[in-house]
Amino acid sequence: MDVILLERIAKLGQMGETVKVRDGYARNYLLPTGRALRANDANKARFEAERAVLEARNLERRSEAQKIADTLDGKSFIVVRAAGETGQLYGSVATRDIVEILGEEGYHITRNQVVLNNPIKTVGLHKVEIQLHAEVYVTVELNVARSAEEAERQLQGEDLTSADAIYGVDEDALRPEDFFNPDADYDLDEEDGEEAASESEEEEENKGE
Structure with a gap:
């Protein structure tokens, strides 16, 4: 569908331009929200007659959006x-x-003003862009966490998905010898000790033979 834009719309065009858009986008968003008119001779004449009023209204909306921003x-x-x-x-x-x-929090926006390509599916600090007006964008941060306490820790720079956060282990401090030390004096229970001694004696006997 061809429409006449009544305000600047990102990725579409400037006020007064005639552009082609999907029918659903026009019927469900552009036309009912007063952002565009169907492109025909009557509406073109109407736009030209109301251009000054539309420009003034757009300036007012932009000013209001900037205050919120x-x-x-x-x-x-x-x-x-x-x-x-x-x-x-x-x-x-x-x-x-x-x-x-x-x-x-007192900020009344619509779903169309939230620029989010995909839903957020992990904890962490996520930047989200909000379009308050065709020419006014802001960025907010969503601190997604399992609790308010964890949210505060994230603000301090802690990664809640790291090994030390999950298991209480500082993974940067781990060394190979922490997992197994051949020189360590491991405690064996009595049965394990007897079994080890028996195996050692059998190995000595086999060497003697």
């Missing part, structure tokens, strides 16, 4: 989710979850 950009939000020891979530954090999380 000034308070939202760079903010970090804690998201507590159940996850396994390796950090894999039992589920995911999707667009609708992000809308709810920001809404609880």
Whole structure:
């Protein structure tokens, strides 16, 4: 479908341009939200007649979006989710979850404003882009963790999916000799000791023969 853009839209074009888009995208998003008009002679004439009003409205929306951006950009939000020891979530954090999380903090955005290619499926610090206006983008951080305490540890730079975080072991401090030391005096129980002594005696006898 050919439409006339009533505001600048990323990857589509500038205000006033006629562009071709998918029918579903036009019917479900561009047309009902007032971001475009069907491209025909009547709407072209209407756009030209209302251009000044549309430009003023766009400037106002941009100004309002920028005010929100000034308070939202760079903010970090804690998201507590159940996850396994390796950090894999039992589920995911999707667009609708992000809308709810920001809404609880007083930032009312729509799902179309969240730029998220794939749902978040692991614990960690994740950057998410929010499009507040065609020309105003901000980036927020989602601190996804199994608890508020773990979220705080992540903010301090700790990797909750590393071996030392999972098992309490500092993997950088491990040495081969920590796993087996041939010179160590290992404690054997009585039966093991007798069995080892018996095997040693048999080896000596076989050598004598």
